[in-house]
Amino acid sequence: MTLNAAITGIGMSDIGRKTNRPAMLHLAEAAKRALESAGLTKDDIDGICTYPGKADNSPGMSPLGTGEVRNALGLKTRWHSAVPDGPAQMAPIMVAAMAVATGQARHVLCFRALTESSSQTATRRASIPGAGRARLGGWYSYLVPANAMSASNWAGWMATRYFHEFGMTREHLGMVATGQRAFAQHNPAAVMQSPLTMEDYLGARMISSPLGLFDCDVPIDGACVIIVSAADAAKDCANPPLTIDALGSALHSQETWDQRADLTTMGAHDACADLWSRTDLKPADVDVLALYDGFSIFVPYWLEAFGFCGHGEAKDFIAAGHIGPGGRFPVNTGGGQLSGGRLHGFGLLHEACTQLWGQGGGRQVDGAKVAVCGMGGGFIAGSMLLRRG
Amino acid sequence: MRPLPELTPENTAFWTGGAEGKLMIAFCTACDDAIHPPQLICPKCWNETIEFKEVSGIGTVYTFTVNHQPWTPGLAVPFALAVVDLDGAPGVRVTAEVVNTNPETVRIGQALRVTFANIEDIWFPQWEPAQ
Numbered sequence: 082m083t084l085n086a087a088i089t090g091i092g093m094s095d096i097g098r099k100t101n102r103p104a105m106l107h108l109a110e111a112a113k114r115a116l117e118s119a120g121l122t123k124d125d126i127d128g129i130c131t132y133p134g135k136a137d138n139s140p141g142m143s144p145l146g147t148g149e150v151r152n153a154l155g156l157k158t159r160w161h162s163a164v165p166d167g168p169a170q171m172a173p174i175m176v177a178a179m180a181v182a183t184g185q186a187r188h189v190l191c192f193r194a195l196t197e198s199s200s201q202t203a204t205r206r207a208s209i210p211g212a213g214r215a216r217l218g219g220w221y222s223y224l225v226p227a228n229a230m231s232a233s234n235w236a237g238w239m240a241t242r243y244f245h246e247f248g249m250t251r252e253h254l255g256m257v258a259t260g261q262r263a264f265a266q267h268n269p270a271a272v273m274q275s276p277l278t279m280e281d282y283l284g285a286r287m288i289s290s291p292l293g294l295f296d297c298d299v300p301i302d303g304a305c306v307i308i309v310s311a312a313d314a315a316k317d318c319a320n321p322p323l324t325i326d327a328l329g330s331a332l333h334s335q336e337t338w339d340q341r342a343d344l345t346t347m348g349a350h351d352a353c354a355d356l357w358s359r360t361d362l363k364p365a366d367v368d369v370l371a372l373y374d375g376f377s378i379f380v381p382y383w384l385e386a387f388g389f390c391g392h393g394e395a396k397d398f399i400a401a402g403h404i405g406p407g408g409r410f411p412v413n414t415g416g417g418q419l420s421g422g423r424l425h426g427f428g429l430l431h432e433a434c435t436q437l438w439g440q441g442g443g444r445q446v447d448g449a450k451v452a453v454c455g456m457g458g459g460f461i462a463g464s465m466l467l468r469r470g
Numbered sequence: 471m472r473p474l475p476e477l478t479p480e481n482t483a484f485w486t487g488g489a490e491g492k493l494m495i496a497f498c499t500a501c502d503d504a505i506h507p508p509q510l511i512c513p514k515c516w517n518e519t520i521e522f523k524e525v526s527g528i529g530t531v532y533t534f535t536v537n538h539q540p541w542t543p544g545l546a547v548p549f550a551l552a553v554v555d556l557d558g559a560p561g562v563r564v565t566a567e568v569v570n571t572n573p574e575t576v577r578i579g580q581a582l583r584v585t586f587a588n589i590e591d592i593w594f595p596q597w598e599p600a601q
Contacts, residue, residue, distance in 0.1 A: 206541050216476035223507050226475050227566045227594060229551045230541050237535030238553050238565075245533070245578050290536040335513070339553045339565045340506065344533060 086178035087315040087322035088467065089188070089308050090119025091434045096303025096422050098198040098272060104144040105153050107304035108194045112154060115306035120319030121188060126308075127159045128186030130173040132193060132425070134163030139208055141200025141302070150192065160185040168330035168352060169373070169457025170426035171465060174307060178325050181311035188314060191307045193427040197300035208232060208300070220336050233297055235338035235459055236376040237289035243345045243378065244291060247393040251291055253400060254377040255282040257412075258295045258419055260405030261374070265416025267443035268432075272299055273420040296377040301422030305431050320438050321469055326451075329356025329464035338459045345393070347379075348462035349386035349455055356453075356464045357388065364388045367466075368449040369436045370410055371429035374417040379458040380404070384412070387453055387464070406444070414444050426456030430465075437469045471542075474592050480508045483522035488586030488593025494522040495559045504559035527584035528600055529554035532563060536573045550576040552597050570598040 092114030094107035116122060135146030147161045160180050164172035170193065177189035197208065209230050210221045217225055229235065243249055259279055265271035277295065285294035315322035331351040334341040341347065357363070364387060372383035381395030389410055390398040398404070404412040415421050415432035422428065433452040435441050441449075454465045475485055480496070484507075487494030496505040498512035499519040511518050534552040550573035553565045568576050569585065581600035586593040 209541055217473050218476045218478070220507070222475040222481075224565060225473050226592070227551065228472070228537070228545070228549065229565055230473075231537075231539065233539065234535050234537055234551055237537070238533040238551065241535055242533035242578070287536070287538045289539065292535075337507065339563050340561075342561070344553075 084178050084325045084328065085182045085312040086325045087310055087312055088325065088434055089310040089315045089318040089320065089322055090115040090121060091308070091431045092116070092118055092306045093270060093424070093428065093431050094304045096270065096272060096301045096424065098299070098301055100302040101199050102302060104194045104196045104304065105149070107302060108145055108150060108192060108306070109154065111192065111304040111306040112190060115190070115308050118320065119188070119308050121308065123154065123156070125188050126156055126190045128177065128180055128189035129156060129158055129161045130177045130180070130189055130191045131163050132167070132170050132173045133165035136165070139210055140206070141195055141197035142208065143194070144196050145192070145194045156190070158186070160189070168332070168463030169461040171454070171456040171463030174309060174430070174465065175328050175330065175463060177309040178328065181309055181314075184311070187311045189309045191309055192304060193425050194304035195423065195425065196302045197423065198302045201300060224338065231289065232375060232458070233289040233292055236378055237292045238339070239344050239347070240291050240378040243381070246345050247396060249381070249396040251283060251293070252279065253381070253396045254296055255279050256399050256405070257374070257377040257380045258282050261413050261417040262420045263406050264414045264444050265420035268415045268421065271416040271421040272301055273416065292376055292378065295419065298375050298418035298423040301424070303422060303424060305424045305427035307427060307430060323434055323437050323467050323469055326362060326466040326468050327356050327360040329353055329359070331355035332460065332462070334460060336460050341460065346386070347382050348457060348460045349383050349464065352462040352464045353386040353388065353455065356466060360466055362451065362466060362468070367410065367451050367453050369414060369433055369446050369452040370404070370412045371433040371452060371454040372412050373426055373429065373456045373458055374413055374419050375423065375458050377419060380412060383455045387455065411446050414441060414446060429456070430454045433467060437467060472589060474590060477591065480510045480520070484508055485592050487522070487524070488588065488595065491586065492524040493527045493564070493584045493595060495525050495556065495562060496520050497523050504562045506559070506562040506564070525556055525558040529556045529564065529582055531576065531578050531580045531582060533578060534568070534576045536576070548573050552576060552582060554582055554597060564595055566595045566597050568597045
C-alpha cells in the first residue's frame with residue numbers, strides 16, 4: 082500500500098534562540114544541507130511546499146511563503162503549494178508525496194521556517210493567535226477572548242482531564258521531559274543540552290496547570306527542509322530512500338480544543354487509526370517514534386493514538402522506561418521540541434530520518450528500519466509510517 | 471487589552487445575550503441538536519433554520535487549567551479557565567474564566583453558574599461557583 086513516494090534528503094539550519102538571523106538565511110542553510118544529504122542539486126528540485134505559507138498573525142510563526150523562497154533560491158518549479166489547512170504540520174509532506182506519486186514533480190523541497198525567538202518581545206509573545214488584530218474570527222475567537230490565549234492553556238486542560246481519569250501525575254510528564262533531555266545531550270544541534278533532573282522539572286515555575294516550564298517546547302529561530310521524491314527518482318539519491326509506507330489524516334471531531342467529546346483523546350487518535358488501516362505493518366514493527374511534543378502531554382496521547390499502549394496506559398508505559406534512551410520504543414531521540422526547539426514537527430521528522438539512515442551518533446537506535454511520525458496536537462493531526470527501503 | 475470576537479450572524483446572540491443576563495445557545499429547529507460554536511446550518515441534518523434559546527446558565531466542570539503566565543501586558547494571574555458541560559445543551563461546552571473564587575479551588579465535577587463581563591458590544595460568559 083506504498084505511496085510511491087520517499088524521503089530522500091533532510092537539512093536543518095543552525096537553530097538557536099535570539100539568533101537575529103533572517104529567516105531566509107536559515108532556510109537557505111537548511112536547503113543546502115538537504116540537497117547535500119540527498120545528493121541532488123538545485124536544478125533537480127522541481128516542486129516546493131510548506132506549512133502554513135507566509136503568516137503574520139503570530140510573531141515569527143511563518144515568515145516565509147513558497148513565493149519568496151522560489152525567488153530567493155531561484156527555483157524553477159513544475160508544482161508548488163502551501164498548506165495552511167491540512168493534517169497539521171505534516172500537510173506539506175503529505176501533499177508533496179501525492180504530487181510526486183501523481184507525476185506533478187520528481188523532487189519536492191518541503192520547508193518549515195520560524196523566527197519565533199527573535200520575533201517575540203515582552204508585549205508580542207510568540208504563538209498567541211490573533212495577536213494585534215482588531216477582532217478575532219474562527220475557532221480561537223471562542224478561546225482567546227476568554228483569556229484562554231495560549232496553547233499551553235488548551236493542552237493544560239486536556240492534561241487535567243487525563244490526570245483525573247487515569248491517575249497520571251506530573252512525575253510521568255517529567256519522565257518525558259527528562260528522557261528527551263537525556264537524548265538531547267547526544268544531539269549537538271539541540272538548543273537545550275544541559276542535564277535536566279526530575280528535581281529541576283518539578284521545581285520549575287507553573288505555566289498552565291498541570292503544565293510547567295519544562296512541559297512546554299522552546300521557541301527558536303531556524304528552518305528545516307525535507308525532500309520528498311518520486312519512488313523511481315529516489316533510487317538515484319545518495320541515501321537509501323525512506324519509503325512513505327502509509328499516511329493517516331482522518332479527523333472526526335470539529336475544529337476546536339474544547340468540544341471533542343473525550344478530551345483524553347485528540348485528533349491524533351483519528352489519524353493513527355486511519356494510518357494502520359492502510360498498511361500491513363503493526364506497532365510492534367516500529368523501531369523509532371517521532372511524536373509531536375509541543376507540550377509533554379501530547380506524547381502519551383500520541384503513544385495511545387498509535388496503539389503502542391492502550392487508552393490510559395501511557396503512564397505505566399512511560400514509567401517502565403519504554404520511551405527513553407535504551408527503551409524498546411524510543412521517542413524523540415534528538416530531544417524533541419522540548420529540548421531541541423519548536424520546528425513544528427519538521428525537526429521530529431528530521432530526527433526520524435537521521436535514525437533510519439543510521440546517522441544518530443551517540444543516540445543512534447541500533448538497526449532502526451521503521452519509524453512513525455505524528456505531528457500536531459489538539460484537533461489537528463497527521464501521521465506517517467516510514468521505512469527504509 | 472483583551473481581544474474581542476468579531477460579531478457575525480451566527481454568533482451575535484451568543485456574545486450579546488449577556489446584556490439581558492441570558493446565556494444563548496444555538497439549536498437546530500429540525501433535529502433539536504445543540505450547536506456550539508454556533509453555525510448557520512445544522513452540522514447534523516443541514517437544516518438552515520437555527521434558533522437561539524436561553525439555557526439555565528448552570529454547568530459542570532469537565533476540565534480546567536490554572537494559568538500562571540502573563541501572556542500579554544497587564545494580564546492578572548493566576549486565573550482558572552474552566553471547560554464546562556452546559557445543562558440543557560447536550561454536547562456543548564463553554565470555556566471561560568472562573569471568577570469570584572480562589573482559582574486553586576476549581577475542581578472537575580464542580581457546579582458553576584454563568585455571569586457576564588461587558589466590553590464594548592460583547593458580553594463574555596464567565597463562570598462562578600453555583601453555591
